[in-house]
Amino acid sequence: MNQKKSLSRKGFLKTLGISLVAFPVVGCSVRNYQLSEDHASLQNNPCGLTDPAEEGPFFVANTAEVVNINYTNLPGIPIKVQGKVYGGKRGNTPLANVKIEIWHADREGVYRPTGSGDVTDYDSSEIALRGHVYTNAKGEYAFHSIRPGIYGSRRRHIHYKITAPQHRPLTTQTYWQAEKNNQRDSVDRNTEECRYIHFRKNQRGVEVGTFDIYLKA
Template sequence: MDHDNHLSRKTVLKAALAAGASVPIAMAGVPALARTARDSGGSPVFTPACDDGDDPTPAQTEGPYFKPNSPRRTSLVDASTQGTRLTVTGFVFGAACRPIANVLLDFWQADTNGAYDNSGYRLRGHQFTDAQGAFSLTTIVPGLYPGRTRHIHVKAQAPNRPVLTTQLYFPGEPRNSTDTIFDPELLMTVRANGPAREASYDFVLNVPQSPGPGDPSDPTDPPTGGAWKAGAAYRAGDRAAYGGRSYACLQAHTAQAGWEPPNAPALWRAQ
């Protein structure tokens, strides 16, 4: 990927947010964003994410405490579980930055005291991404044990594809600098929500995909012109009229209500 001349989806979203433009949470064709605020209505938070050709999420060791056949559930806690409550949300994307449905995500972790349940399935469970490639996990902030920083284990497997085994980390942890396998590319974005914590991470799997409508590499989507129209697929360089003015498209995207050219300076430039 030409990092000097290519406007990534993540760059466009950052620019739109900085400019105060209206950016819907579910941005079709621009998925490089962890939607930590899809329920709260707050501003999205960026994490290591799919960025038009970036490397897939790095693999890490399984460790000694994985157990197969975990129960299917999105919450690993109950009323008796001790520790700071943590919600982890995100999406799973493939090689073309498009979400993948029905990805198996198997999570396991230490309890608040740094111990793993090796006789049962406490703080262990698996789930599948929904039709939009999204997942949500309710758990606790894991405790520390000798030699490691705080982390959550996960196995991710798209349908009929190899398994990615990796770990997720917490920013600002003192032991991040001494943990021999810590990888900053696996840092979650974490914020406080009262006494609880909310985290986000988007996985990128090495799964071949065809580009979708509006992607710059999609040769079947012809340039459009005339008046701006929601639902139209625009390419960089296309022109559209809105409110009596002409605008040039800066980044390929599929138009949505709220992204009218005056409201989306990261996508359109007035001529």
């Protein structure tokens, strides 16, 4: 992405966030997938709209709707990613029923399958660590999986494809803070800080992180 263009856009969003504080919106229209505006969301979001990142060669379409995408019980450190999806004209309206497709490598850095296409192109035994979830009535989503391995010169990462009515589709990736290969990875340079997830281990030993997503209407 053109960095100058990206910074300009983010600057605009920040300006918009300030104006929202000064002039609260009254009587906005609400569609069934859009909820009431959340005026705190833009103030708490230093990055503006979520940036895209390349899809890569291993996206498989039409995977299952499943909260735990490690349904084949592959070994690894359990993780949970949670967050909210925002959109609307001002970028601060939680969106319900947003489809979030997720895929990532296994503990050894291998995709299952190491290929693309449609899920029906493969035997079910070849499909793992892939699936999709929808945001709930509050715009919230969550999924469980295992921490992916690092392959090649890439950073440790998770892929997402996000689809919401009347919003620009977004394909992106998230990363781990302060990790091996973060500096070496030449894919998705100038990554905004909001796509580096800070994971914390909970009492059950699950590493939990938050990734809020801001879509362009």
